[in-house]
Amino acid sequence: MANQSQLCSVWVGSETGILKGVSLSKKRTFNFCDMSSISREHGICALAWGDENESEVLVGCVNGTVKTFSIEKGIFIDSRSCGDFSQGQFTGIAVTPSSLITCVESGLLSVWTEGSTDKLEINVGKGVCRMRQNPARRNCVATGGKENPLKVWDLERPDKALFTAKNVANDWLDLRVPVWVRDMAFIPDSEKIVTCTGYHQVRVYDPLTPQRRPVLEAEFGEYPLTALSLPAGHDRVVVGNTHGQIAILDLRKGLVRGCVKGLAGSVRGLECHASSPLLASCGLDRFLRIHSLEDRSTRHKVYLKSQLNCVLLSSKDLELLREVDTGEVEDVNEKEIDEVWDVMETVSEKGDKRAVLEEEEEDSEETVETKDKKKKRRKTKK
Amino acid sequence: MDFVEVPVSEDVPVSEDVPAKKSKVKKEKKKKLKREIKEEKEEQGPEPEQPSGTLLPPSYSLSEIKNKQRRHLMFMKLKQEKRKLKLDLRKKRRKEREALGDKAPPKEVPKTIENQRVYDETTVDPEDEEVAYDEGTDEFSAYFNKLTNPKVLITTSDRPRGRTVRFCEQLASVVPNAHVYYRRGLALKRIIPQCVSRDFTYLMVINEDRKVPNGMVLCHLPDGPTAHFKVSSVRLRKEMKRRGKEPTEHHPEVILNNFTTRLGHSIGRMFAALFPQDPQFTGRQAATFHNQRDFIFFRFHRYIFKNEKKVGIQELGPRFTMKLRSLQKGTFDSKYGEYEWVHKRHEMDSSRRKFHL
Numbered sequence: 001m002a003n004q005s006q007l008c009s010v011w012v013g014s015e016t017g018i019l020k021g022v023s024l025s026k027k028r029t030f031n032f033c034d035m036s037s038i039s040r041e042h043g044i045c046a047l048a049w050g051d052e053n054e055s056e057v058l059v060g061c062v063n064g065t066v067k068t069f070s071i072e073k074g075i076f077i078d079s080r081s082c083g084d085f086s087q088g089q090f091t092g093i094a095v096t097p098s099s100l101i102t103c104v105e106s107g108l109l110s111v112w113t114e115g116s117t118d119k120l121e122i123n124v125g126k127g128v129c130r131m132r133q134n135p136a137r138r139n140c141v142a143t144g145g146k147e148n149p150l151k152v153w154d155l156e157r158p159d160k161a162l163f164t165a166k167n168v169a170n171d172w173l174d175l176r177v178p179v180w181v182r183d184m185a186f187i188p189d190s191e192k193i194v195t196c197t198g199y200h201q202v203r204v205y206d207p208l209t210p211q212r213r214p215v216l217e218a219e220f221g222e223y224p225l226t227a228l229s230l231p232a233g234h235d236r237v238v239v240g241n242t243h244g245q246i247a248i249l250d251l252r253k254g255l256v257r258g259c260v261k262g263l264a265g266s267v268r269g270l271e272c273h274a275s276s277p278l279l280a281s282c283g284l285d286r287f288l289r290i291h292s293l294e295d296r297s298t299r300h301k302v303y304l305k306s307q308l309n310c311v312l313l314s315s316k317d318l319e320l321l322r323e324v325d326t327g328e329v330e331d332v333n334e335k336e337i338d339e340v341w342d343v344m345e346t347v348s349e350k351g352d353k354r355a356v357l358e359e360e361e362e363d364s365e366e367t368v369e370t371k372d373k374k375k376k377r378r379k380t381k382k
Numbered sequence: 383m384d385f386v387e388v389p390v391s392e393d394v395p396v397s398e399d400v401p402a403k404k405s406k407v408k409k410e411k412k413k414k415l416k417r418e419i420k421e422e423k424e425e426q427g428p429e430p431e432q433p434s435g436t437l438l439p440p441s442y443s444l445s446e447i448k449n450k451q452r453r454h455l456m457f458m459k460l461k462q463e464k465r466k467l468k469l470d471l472r473k474k475r476r477k478e479r480e481a482l483g484d485k486a487p488p489k490e491v492p493k494t495i496e497n498q499r500v501y502d503e504t505t506v507d508p509e510d511e512e513v514a515y516d517e518g519t520d521e522f523s524a525y526f527n528k529l530t531n532p533k534v535l536i537t538t539s540d541r542p543r544g545r546t547v548r549f550c551e552q553l554a555s556v557v558p559n560a561h562v563y564y565r566r567g568l569a570l571k572r573i574i575p576q577c578v579s580r581d582f583t584y585l586m587v588i589n590e591d592r593k594v595p596n597g598m599v600l601c602h603l604p605d606g607p608t609a610h611f612k613v614s615s616v617r618l619r620k621e622m623k624r625r626g627k628e629p630t631e632h633h634p635e636v637i638l639n640n641f642t643t644r645l646g647h648s649i650g651r652m653f654a655a656l657f658p659q660d661p662q663f664t665g666r667q668a669a670t671f672h673n674q675r676d677f678i679f680f681r682f683h684r685y686i687f688k689n690e691k692k693v694g695i696q697e698l699g700p701r702f703t704m705k706l707r708s709l710q711k712g713t714f715d716s717k718y719g720e721y722e723w724v725h726k727r728h729e730m731d732s733s734r735r736k737f738h739l
Contacts (some may be wrong), residue, residue: 001602035511040519198718224718242720261729266711267718284711284722286644303503305512305644307722332734 005074009055009314010290012282013270014306017070019059020286024300032076044357046090047312054314058100066102091145092131096138101155103131103143111155122158124151129198134186142193144181150195150205153269165205166212183228185237187251191301194251196225196239202249215216218254220247227270231277231293238279238293241266246281248293260291262298269311282308322381405595427534465484496675500736504644517647521605523581525655532656534560535577539565546590548618552700553586556669556682558633558658560586569598570714579603584656586715588613598704599714602652606712608723609652611678619699628697632665633658634682638675645723646739649678649706667698674737678704706739 008021008030018033033323043062050056050068057077064083067076083090088105095101100112102339107128111120124131127146134140144150150165150239168177180198186196191214194204200221203214223241230237231248236257240246244263247256265285272279277293284307291298447453466658479486491497506513517523524530534557536550542565554560554651570587577585582603595616601608618623636657641650653671666686680702680717683695709723710716723738730738 016512018512018521031512035515038515073635111451226720242718243724244721246725265722266731284720305510306516 002019002072002074004071005032005071008071010280010288010312011312012046012288012304012308013047013059013310013312014304014308016040016043016306017044017061018306019044019057020304022302022304022305024290027300029302029304032074032287040097043309045309046093046095047310048095049312050095054316057312058095062089064090064104064330066093066100078140080112082112083108091128091143092133092141092372094131094133094138094141094198096155100139100156101131101133103128103141105129105145107145107148109143109153111158120155120158122153122155124148124153124161129181130183132184132186133335136188142184142186144184144195146180146198147178148181149179150181150184150193150361152193152207163205163207164212165214168213168217180224182224182226184232185228189234190259194228194230194237198224200225200241202228202237202254204251216251216254216292218249220249220256221245227267227281228271229272231272231279232275233277238272239258239268240270240281240283243268244283244285246270246279247292248296249340258296260288262291262301263287268307268309271311271313274315278313280311282311284308340356344350353382405606423511435445437454454733470550495735496737498735500733502643502737505642506644506647507572510665513644520648520651521602521607521736522651522655525659526651528659530583532557532559532583532658533581534571534586535582536560536562536571536586536588536589537565539589540565541592543590543593545593545616545618546588546595548620549700549702550588551617555590555629556700557656558631565730570601574601574603595702599648600652600656601654603713607648607650607652608708608710608712608714608719610710614703614705616702617700619659622697622701623698624697626698629667629682629684629698631666632662632667633660634665634667634669635661635663637668637670639671640737641671643739645706645709646673648709649723649739675735676705676739678706678739680704 005021007023007028008025009024010022012020013020014020017038017137019032021032023029033041041063042065043059044059045062046058046060048058049058050058055071056077057071059067059069060082061067064081064084064087065079066082068078069075070077080375082100082102083104083236086106087108089106090102091103100114101109102112103109103124105128107123107125107364109122109124109131111122113119124143125145125148127148128143129145129148131141131143134142139155140152141155142150142152144165149167150163151161152163154162167179171177180197181195182198184195186192187204191206191208193207193338195203195205197203200219200223202218202220202225204216205212209215220239221241223243223245225239225241227240228237235251237249237251237312238246238260239249240263244258244265244267246267248258248261249255250257260279260281262280263283264287265287265322266283267281268283270281278299279291279293280288282288282304286304288297288300288302288308288309288311288319290303291297292299327359404416443451444456447456464584506696525532536557538546540551542550550562555563572587574585585599585601585603587599587601588595589599591597595613598611598613599608600611619628634657636654638650638654641647650671657669666684668683668685670679670681670683680700682698682700684698685696686694686696706723707725710719710721712719727737730736
């Protein structure tokens with residue numbers, strides 16, 4: 001198990017409760033679960049890295065337990081209960097150096113400090129769809145959901161949200177616009193936050209300005225957007241919807257820059273690689289797909305047998321592993337070739353062979369000439 | 383007219399060199415006035431004088447011939463030659479087979495787009511634990527564990543017309559425990575909670591366009607999934623030849639053919655769960671869902687064992703063809719529902735040999 005888990009560079013959580021590791025370089029998939037004890041109660045609804053150097057994966061299950069999977073050992077090493085069925089599924093899991101942050105659908109954001117039993121609880125409002133951590137400031141999280149606007153929380157000052165979004169102005173019929181934040185992300189190197197909604201809008205908020213309404217609004221398609229991810233480059237965002245359409249949007253003007261094709265079902269998990277232009281998507285069609293963001297072509301397509309809820313990419317491996325592998329393969333090839341040369345007998349009658357070859361060449365030239373002649377003949381006929 | 387005929391008769395000996403078939407074909411092809419024919423003949427008159435023109439080298443492309451009539455002629459000739467060759471080859475092969483008798487090699491299987499099918503990696507392996515578990519715990523597991531009995535509500539789009547109404551009635555006679563209700567302009571999302579509270583396990587909505595049934599929404603209750611089918615070639619009982627008497631109320635047997643992929647399995651299970659699990663064999667009725675090239679053909683038969691070897695079947699109707707448009711998770715919610723599979727024509731239909739069910 002340990003060897004297998006170390007190979008994997010993509011981690012996928014399925015609805016049937018199986019943690020799947022995919023090794024793109026070896027083109028293999030592994031199930032990290034005891035097949036006899038799986039149940040839908042353990043269905044995975046959130047995945048996160050357990051530490052900085054990505055040696056542990058935190059797995060949030062439907063029944064409210066958070067399990068810790070060690071990649072080095074290839075087994076689940078820890079499990080703790082962080083909620084129950086009545087509070088709904090996990091909408092996000094995050095870690096800070098000293099604590100674990102979980103958020104459930106009912107709106108209970110809990111911070112579990114390591115080594116102590118007391119926890120910090122914040123009520124962020126009902127119907128939460130997603131909780132995300134700011135990768136730059138790790139004690140800063142954002143939440144949002146159905147009729148629950150985007151809120152940014154500082155966990156050191158839990159009594160009041162740092163930023164609460166204001167709903168956009170009423171529409172042309174002077175009716176209230178409904179709120180349904182489905183996913184959000186912090187834009188690196190700025191305070192801005194990008195969200196996608198169940199009413200197919202993509203919005204950018206800037207907490208630094210006094211304006212609490214979005215500074216940019218764009219639309220994509222006509223179906224609810226379910227997932228969002230920020231690629232390594234700036235000014236772009238990738239969104240996916242319930243019909244399996246994925247689009248790359250430009251955040252400067254809010255225009256669609258291109259669509260990624262090939263998906264058949266709703267997108268549940270979307271993640272861009274931290275450095276290379278790769279996009280991993282998974283969803284209800286049971287496929288994990290890796291697309292290139294440069295030419296938007298499908299790089300890998302893996303059938304994983306269960307409906308998939310979330311995907312997690314390792315920040316370094318994807319390409320690195322492949323390079324190492326190809327290096328090895330080349331070495332092997334060279335060795336083999338050397339062996340082949342060693343085994344071969346040396347041929348003494350080289351001169352004769354060459355002569356034969358030359359003759360053949362002459363023959364071929366002649367044939368070419370004849371062909372030319374034929375062509376000429378034809379031309380004259382014409 | 384006599385004057386006209388004379389040159390034709392004169393022409394005949396001249397054009398003897400040209401194969402007789404050619405002129406025949408010409409005459410058959412173009413039923414023109416005799417005068418015109420005469421003109422044609424006159425045009426073709428000089429042809430036999432250039433025999434090299436008719437015996438072009440094989441590499442000479444037909445499309446390079448500039449005269450349209452001549453090009454057409456040459457093309458017909460080429461076709462005929464090809465056909466003749468093919469027939470000869472076939473004859474030869476048959477003779478060889480006859481000569482060899484029992485030792486003859488087995489006949490080659492003809493190539494069809496089904497047996498050339500692109501391999502689908504989601505094809506279900508019956509021994510796969512994970513898929514078995516996934517299927518064992520899905521929304522239909524209650525039916526397959528014999529915890530629920532199917533109860534089906536059949537309704538239509540608003541204001542159904544003749545054929546659709548009759549189609550619904552006939553469907554209700556095929557599916558046991560089915561109830562046909564008039565839609566009364568109700569929204570599906572409001573019907574569903576009422577159905578759930580009345581223990582219905584299926585909601586079937588037939589859609590019509592210009593009095594022709596053209597769509598079907600099949601929604602499994604209480605918690606999905608919902609499938610959307612295109613319906614075509616509907617033939618009601620009255621329109622069928624050699625049909626049997628009206629079906630009885632016995633629970634029919636269900637035959638599901640060729641649902642091999644993971645998606646196909648889900649759809650197959652959906653159809654299976656429409657019918658009660660224990661068929662009443664005394665009724666001798668069978669409902670068939672046959673999948674071929676992603677089209678699902680529905681037939682309803684009565685069978686009889688004539689003797690130990692022979693079986694007779696009699697179609698009871700109705701018959702129709704369905705094609706899956708989408709499969710949605712959860713009960714009917716076309717706007718905010720999550721789709722498990724959507725048929726995307728331009729993306730998915732790039733290969734004729736790729737099938738999804």
